[in-house]
Amino acid sequence: MSTTTGEGQESPTTEEHESALETARRQLNKAATQLDLEPSIVERLHHPMSVHEVTVPVEMDNGTLETFTGYRAQHDGVRGPFKGGLRYHPEVTRDECVGLGMWMSWKCAVMDIPFGGAKGGVAVNPKRLSRDEKERITRRFTQEMRDVIGPMQDIPAPDMGTDPQTMAWMMDAYSMQEGETTPGVVTGKPPTIGGSEGREEAPGRSVAIVTRATCEYYDRPLEEITVAVQGFGSVGANAARLLDDWGATVVAISDVNGAMYDPTGIDTHAVPSHDETPEVVTKHADQVISNPELLELDVDVLVPAAIGNVVTAANADSVSADFVVEGANGPVTSTGDAVLEERGIHVIPDILANAGGVTVSYYEWLQDINRRSWSLERVNEELESDMLDAWDAVREEFDARNITWRDAAYVVALNRVADAHRIRGLWP
Secondary structure, eight states: OOOOOSSOOOOOSGGOOOHHHHHHHHHHHHHHHTTTTHHHHHHHSSSOEEEEEEEEEOOOSSSOEEEEEEEEEEEEOOTEEEEEEEEEETTTTTTHHHHHHHHHHHHHHHOSSEEEEEEEESOOOGGGHHHHHHHHHHHHHHHHHTOOOOTTTEEEEEOOTTOOOHHHHHHHHHHHTSOOOOGGGGOOOOGTTTTTTTTTTHHHHHHHHHHHHHHHHHOOOOGGEEEEEEEOSSHHHHHHHHHHTTTTTEEEEEETEEEEOOOOOOOGSSSOOTTSTTTTTGGSSSSSSSSSHTOOOOOHHHHEEEESBBBBBBTGGOOOOSSEEEEOOSSSSHHHHHHHHHHHHHHHHHHHHHTTTHHHHHHHHEEEEEEEEOOHHHHHHHHHHHHHHHHHHHHHHHHTTTOOOOHHHHHHHHHHHHEEEEOOOOOO
């Protein structure tokens, strides 16, 4: 049950054979029917502007040479430089990067951030790498991608299998080749070299902010709300702890080994997150249930914050929550989404709920290019303001059009991206 501190979490890969790209395109098509968009714009948004594939040769600790394949998919840059995470995982593929890059385009547009969407990765199992091997892969990948990344071109960030240290190596490799320190080439770095305070906590914080706004919209006081969180990594743990602090009752949290369940409420601060001590959630539990059972708990709010494709047509009928707030990217498949919609269960989409990561990445980029750091208090205040502005924009479309929350978020995003395409036009 892996999680990440990056701008998105693990993507759909196997269930229902629905890839991230297939899901993203289906969601695009569904939302486009709500708008009077020119077919030419919709067609352009179906495809990435570019996909870069490189071979990454690396000398391993035992002296052998291994080659890995790396990708960077740049989906749409009409509103600004490309932005998106970099993941290390054995199942990284071209299409996965394209689909996740599309989601990043919508996420940046929903938040009204002047970035476009991108995603990249290396097909490698990071758990089998030593620290030195991971550093060599990162530096070589950076060199191979040096011509297509940059603070005004494409700004990577940590994602599944990468972390602030990975971004530090990437920044250093790029800076050495450029001949000057260039902190703005990546975000999610340690604060000591230009990273932003609050960056690691941001995706979970935004999930909590959006959950609170959702409950307020439906006149459900947080003090009366029960919450189940699948995944207790950076996203899930920070969301759970904030909701706990704000008065909600968190009754279940989980990691890859299973879920801790206590209907009277869990002290979320007493259980180490995956980042603090990996895979110990069930060791703190008096009652353990499975991850599939967590998804079916009779709670007010379900937050799938671990991997993709966990709510599908096969189990959506068993979901008992009133609201599903997507902490991960693509935790609800298209077919699962349709079942939940038919049942009247509201799904707050990932492109809004977990957008705190890319939003604070934007703040980090601003700090880097202006060479002026922000306090944690300022970061959190700006994030709350921007998240609530995005929530209001989505809520207005939800109220006006009688559509789902996901479609409302897509309407906001597509309108902004389409307007930029109309104004800029098409190069001959």
